[in-house]
Amino acid sequence: MRPQPTVDRPLVVLLSACLGGVGCGVDGGTNGDHASLRSWLARPEVRLVMFCPEDFSFGTPRMTPDNHGGNGFDVLDGKARSVAEDGTDWTTGMVKAALAMRDLALREQVDLAILMDISGACGSTVTYLGSRFAKDKLYQQGPGVAAAALIRAGIPVISQRDDRSLRMLRDLLDGTHTLTDERDHWEKEWYQTYFA
Numbered sequence: 163m164r165p166q167p168t169v170d171r172p173l174v175v176l177l178s179a180c181l182g183g184v185g186c187g188v189d190g191g192t193n194g195d196h197a198s199l200r201s202w203l204a205r206p207e208v209r210l211v212m213f214c215p216e217d218f219s220f221g222t223p224r225m226t227p228d229n230h231g232g233n234g235f236d237v238l239d240g241k242a243r244s245v246a247e248d249g250t251d252w253t254t255g256m257v258k259a260a261l262a263m264r265d266l267a268l269r270e271q272v273d274l275a276i277l278m279d280i281s282g283a284c285g286s287t288v289t290y291l292g293s294r295f296a297k298d299k300l301y302q303q304g305p306g307v308a309a310a311a312l313i314r315a316g317i318p319v320i321s322q323r324d325d326r327s328l329r330m331l332r333d334l335l336d337g338t339h340t341l342t343d344e345r346d347h348w349e350k351e352w353y354q355t356y357f358a
């Protein structure tokens with residue numbers, strides 16, 4: 163078990179760069195406001211490592227890729243494809259970016275990753291099955307390509323929607339124990355209903 167994080171031995175957290183406030187979203191934005199998450203992670207006992215896999219391979223701004231025929235594990239295994247919104251096959255770039263993120267995480271001895279859910283690269287619990295721009299868009303269980311590479315490397319991955327895990331992490335850092343009914347994304351009503 164990892165010892166209590168200290169200034170000398172900080173918890174190393176890999177963050178989707180957009181969650182960290184970097185304008186690396188497809189439109190150059192940050193995919194929402196995540197100032198609250200950043201505010202409690204900003205402490206000397208935490209060392210943040212930020213990376214945007216899609217920016218690594220395709221730059222910003224860019225088209226939006228989603229995974230067709232399976233989730234990120236399937237893309238890594240050559241059984242599914244990552245496809246941009248105009249139909250261009252981005253599989254090679256998505257896999258290259260995923261492996262670059264994994265290698266960075268291993269080099270930096272990351273303890274865990276907090277990634278942006280739904281993203282075809284960073285999604286950890288839910289991603290789109292096929293294009294998110296389809297009239298009848300579908301969701302699938304499982305991670306995006308970069309999250310899958312991290313999980314296979316043994317790195318725990320949670321998302322910004324995993325409220326219970328984030329609360330436990332915050333309690334660890336604060337040295338407190340909060341009684342809470344917060345739930346991770348897979349425990350929430352939308353997930354339980356959609357994937358029933």
Ligand code: SF4
Binds near residue numbers: 179181186284
């Ligand atoms: S690829 Fe990941 S880090 Fe980059 S914008 Fe999308 S969710 Fe954020």
